[in-house]
Amino acid sequence: MNQTNIENIKSQMRRGVLEYCILSILDKSDAYASELIGKLKDARIIVVEGTLYPLLTRQKNQGLLTYRWEESTQGPPRKYYSLTDKGRAVLLEMDKVWKELVETLDILRK
């Protein structure tokens, strides 16, 4: 298997997990895009921010997220994202899948 193939698999895996991460963060509390970025960067799942914005828009169009405009002390109003009921349901589903995957790997690695 060549290098680009491995890169491809890696980025596919990260992308899936990244969507899961966004929902998980928003499940705990609503957040600005910049807060999401900060958390995801701290957790080292993203390095560049550009990958996040298309994902957020897609998740919003799928009805998983919603946002409202919030005034900010510095600069223009910003989008404040929160999870919808549908998003919460999808998150529960993803939690289940994640657990299953981890268990599968545990079994296989024994």
Next chain:
Amino acid sequence: MKKVLNVGIGKSSFIIEEDAYQRLDLYLERFRNEMDSKDAGEVMEDVEQRIAELFYEYTKGKTEVVSLDVVERVICQLGYPGDSAAGGGEDEPVKKTRRRNGYSEYEQYDGLGEKPHKRLYRNPDDSIIGGVCSGLAAYLNCDPVLVRVLAIVSFLMGSAGFWIYIILWIAVPKARTASEKLEMRGLPITAENLRRFSTRR
């Protein structure tokens, strides 16, 4: 001294240096091209908003004008939607400087992104009469002296050469800005190249 522009980004207005503006414009265009067209409008709004936020953050207190450095930092932070660098972004691809068209001191086209297009300009930095010959030499990627000799020979052979020169002088625009000078040589318009050109004068 540098020319500055007033631009609106993400519903805020900023004063931005000309070369910084060109770099940002190029970046936004490339970002948009990497996305599905149906989401593009909305995502670009978010991105512009974020850029405005970062400009606020970076320029606060220090300078009011957004410089190329700031733009470069913002672009580095934002990256592109298709960047698979999510995660281990330490392994940035190394930019290769190839000796191709004799401009080894400048960044060459690296095979990624849009291809730099070459346009015919008159070269004001290296001109004897109107900069037609040296502009033509940059376009054809050969020595300006050779083009000048050929031009003089054609002047001596009859009036056609002379008239062609006059027509080119009128019709071909002068390369004024740094990005036009890069275009004249077919070099990619990157921040690094723009900076080199703007400081060279």
